[in-house]
Amino acid sequence: MALTASKKIRVRFAPSPTGSLHVGGVRTALYNWLFARGQGGTMILRIEDTDVERSTEEAVTAILEGLRWLHLDWDEGPDVGGPVGPYRQLERYALYRQHAERLVRQGRAYPCTCLPEELAARRQAARAEKQAVRQLCPCRTAGPHPGRRPAIRFHVTATGKVGWDDLVQGRIEVPADDIEDFIIVRSDERETPVYNFAAAVDDALMGITHVVRGADHIPNTPKQILLYEALGYPVPVFGHIPLVLGADREKLSKRHGDVALQAYREQGYLPEAMVNYLVRLGWAYGDQEVFTREELIKAFRIERVGASPGIFDRAKLDWLNALHLRRMPPEALADRLTPFWPAAGVDPQAVAARGRTWLAQAVPLFAERAKTLLEMARAMAFLFAPPATRDPTAEARFLGREQRVLLGEVRGVLAGAPDFAAGTLEGLVRRLATERGLKLVDLAQPVRVALTGTTVSPPLFPVLALLGREAVLDRLDRVLQDRAG
RNA sequence: GGCCCCAUCGUCUAGCCCGGCCCAGGACGCGGCCCUCUCAAGGCUGAAACGCGGGUUCGAAUCCCGCUGGGGCCA
Numbered sequence: 226m227a228l229t230a231s232k233k234i235r236v237r238f239a240p241s242p243t244g245s246l247h248v249g250g251v252r253t254a255l256y257n258w259l260f261a262r263g264q265g266g267t268m269i270l271r272i273e274d275t276d277v278e279r280s281t282e283e284a285v286t287a288i289l290e291g292l293r294w295l296h297l298d299w300d301e302g303p304d305v306g307g308p309v310g311p312y313r314q315l316e317r318y319a320l321y322r323q324h325a326e327r328l329v330r331q332g333r334a335y336p337c338t339c340l341p342e343e344l345a346a347r348r349q350a351a352r353a354e355k356q357a358v359r360q361l362c363p364c365r366t367a368g369p370h371p372g373r374r375p376a377i378r379f380h381v382t383a384t385g386k387v388g389w390d391d392l393v394q395g396r397i398e399v400p401a402d403d404i405e406d407f408i409i410v411r412s413d414e415r416e417t418p419v420y421n422f423a424a425a426v427d428d429a430l431m432g433i434t435h436v437v438r439g440a441d442h443i444p445n446t447p448k449q450i451l452l453y454e455a456l457g458y459p460v461p462v463f464g465h466i467p468l469v470l471g472a473d474r475e476k477l478s479k480r481h482g483d484v485a486l487q488a489y490r491e492q493g494y495l496p497e498a499m500v501n502y503l504v505r506l507g508w509a510y511g512d513q514e515v516f517t518r519e520e521l522i523k524a525f526r527i528e529r530v531g532a533s534p535g536i537f538d539r540a541k542l543d544w545l546n547a548l549h550l551r552r553m554p555p556e557a558l559a560d561r562l563t564p565f566w567p568a569a570g571v572d573p574q575a576v577a578a579r580g581r582t583w584l585a586q587a588v589p590l591f592a593e594r595a596k597t598l599l600e601m602a603r604a605m606a607f608l609f610a611p612p613a614t615r616d617p618t619a620e621a622r623f624l625g626r627e628q629r630v631l632l633g634e635v636r637g638v639l640a641g642a643p644d645f646a647a648g649t650l651e652g653l654v655r656r657l658a659t660e661r662g663l664k665l666v667d668l669a670q671p672v673r674v675a676l677t678g679t680t681v682s683p684p685l686f687p688v689l690a691l692l693g694r695e696a697v698l699d700r701l702d703r704v705l706q707d708r709a710g
Numbered sequence: 711g712g713c714c715c716c717a718u719c720g721u722c723u724a725g726c727c728c729g730g731c732c733c734a735g736g737a738c739g740c741g742g743c744c745c746u747c748u749c750a751a752g753g754c755u756g757a758a759a760c761g762c763g764g765g766u767u768c769g770a771a772u773c774c775c776g777c778u779g780g781g782g783c784c785a
Contacts, residue, residue, distance in 0.1 A: 345785090348785075394715070394716090397714070397715075398714095399713065399714065400713080403712080403713055403714095404713095439782095440715070440716090440781090440782065441782055441783070442782095442783090443714060443715065443782070443783075444713075444714065444715095444782075444783040444784070445783080447714095465715085467715090467716075467781095468781075468782070470781080472721090474780065474781070475780095475781075476781080476782075502722095505722065505723080505737090506722065506723095507722085507723095508723090509722080509723050509724065509736095511724070511736085512723090512724070512735075512736040512737075513736095513737095514722090514723095514736080514737050514738085531716095531722095531723080532715080532716065532717095533715090533716050533717065533781095534715095534716070534780090534781065534782090535721085535722065535723090536721060536722080537721095538721050538722065538738070538739085540721080540738060540739055541721070541722065541737080541738045541739080542738095543738090544737085544738055544739085545738090547750095547751090551751080593749095593750060593751050594749060594750040594751075595750090651747090654747090655747095658747095664747080665747045666746095666747045666748075667747090668747080669747035669748070670747075670748065672747090673747080673748065679748090679749095680748055680749080681748055681749045681750085682748070682749075683748095683749080683750085684746095684747070684748085684749095685747055685748080686747085
């Protein structure tokens with residue numbers, strides 16, 4: 226598709242700071258970002274904070290931090306500025322007023338003083354007679370009521386169909402008669418612009434060439450197109466990406482559980498995995514499931530995004546996260562673990578005491594059996610301190626009287642080991658098992674429970690080597706000195 | 711209720727635009743087997759889908775119409 230080769234692509238992500246950044250919004254940002262980066266375009270971040278009641282500064286911060294965490298950077302925005310700022314709508318009211326006045330001057334908008342009840346009554350009447358609803362308000366011809374503060378209403382003159390070729394949905398058309406004269410500036414003291422007006426003015430003034438946003442905005446688009454035309458601005462290309470749904474197939478929202486990006490971050494999901502998962506939710510590149518950021522920039526095509534909505538699937542996210550966890554170089558993964566030690570009940574000092582080299586050796590053992598960083602940190606906790614408690618079932622099953630006797634024998638072997646390398650220890654313990662006519666598992670499980678408090682851990686011998694002779698003997702002795710089974 | 715959108719395994723999807731290579735491919739999840747000191751990881755393997763009805767055509771998952779279902783926005 227020849228996307229007007231001469232013109233540089235400009236896209237934007239324009240969230241409202243009314244709550245935490247949620248995964249649906251993140252996917253919109255991601256698609257915009259990939260589109261821009263793949264085409265050598267410009268990514269713009271705009272804060273749509275006209276809803277002063279619900280907008281908060283914390284939410285703005287959360288949005289910026291969330292995007293940064295994912296490495297979805299922007300070229301122009303509230304923090305970095307840019308040639309067409311400001312990038313917060315609250316700071317652009319003069320622009321909206323100016324454009325509204327221009328429309329009024331052109332006869333394309335008019336002051337309206339109708340009360341909601343009056344409009345509702347007329348709408349109902351019109352519906353009863355199956356009339357088009359465009360002439361809801363008499364203000365345009367009869368003039369506004371002098372005693373009331375007016376809103377500004379846009380006058381729709383279009384006939385036939387209003388439509389556009391959507392980048393992902395294909396041709397969309399709506400009968401012009403279905404679009405009624407709509408408010409563009411409210412009658413409140415701030416003269417708050419409505420969403421459609423502010424967005425259209427901003428997108429035009431910011432030179433946005435492609436508006437890529439959620440499919441929930443499809444009904445807004447015809448009105449915005451009309452505004453562009455009335456204002457004499459070029460109409461951008463629109464692309465409406467399908468919504469992310471919850472398991473009940475409804476638009477993802479708080480009641481579906483974790484929808485905030487922050488929640489995933491805190492649970493130890495990797496930004497690489499979030500990006501990988503979200504991009505594949507609604508887009509595919511043959512049979513490829515796993516992507517690096519660079520591969521995505523190269524392969525992503527906005528027009529290849531599917532038109533049907535997708536359900537957020539935690540299980541697949543888990544799989545991808547585990548995969549990216551395993552792919553990461555040990556040193557890097559060790560660093561990512563840092564924020565999670567406290568939540569895992571591990572003293573960061575104890576981790577630091579072991580040193581980076583040691584940690585990098587331990588990490589691959591645990592990465593293979595964890596889905597998240599938090600899970601991984603928890604699984605590693607026993608390395609840094611003896612288990613505070615032992616799983617009672619495990620203890621009953623593997624630390625009985627006879628098993629303690631065996632444990633004592635293993636202790637002896639380990640105490641006398643020439644060195645404490647995994648291979649050496651394995652040889653010694655296997656020989657002991659053979660001598661006693663036992664399987665390795667009969668010795669391994671009691672030791673595992675004694676050292677970790679559970680029946681599950683990475684392979685025993687590397688774990689012994691990691692813990693070191695002193696810690697191992699100490700933990701075995703603690704069990705042995707317990708009441709003797 | 712009005713307008714708009716969507717429709718391939720439970721889920722994400724390939725295939726659909728340019729009908730035959732598709733008794734529909736991959737992935738997650740689920741089941742089985744192998745490997746194995748536990749748990750994972752890995753390998754092999756199984757069950758699992760073209761919503762329904764009409765057309766068009768020698769031939770339709772692919773084109774057209776209708777229905778049904780789901781969703782979004784507005785009220």
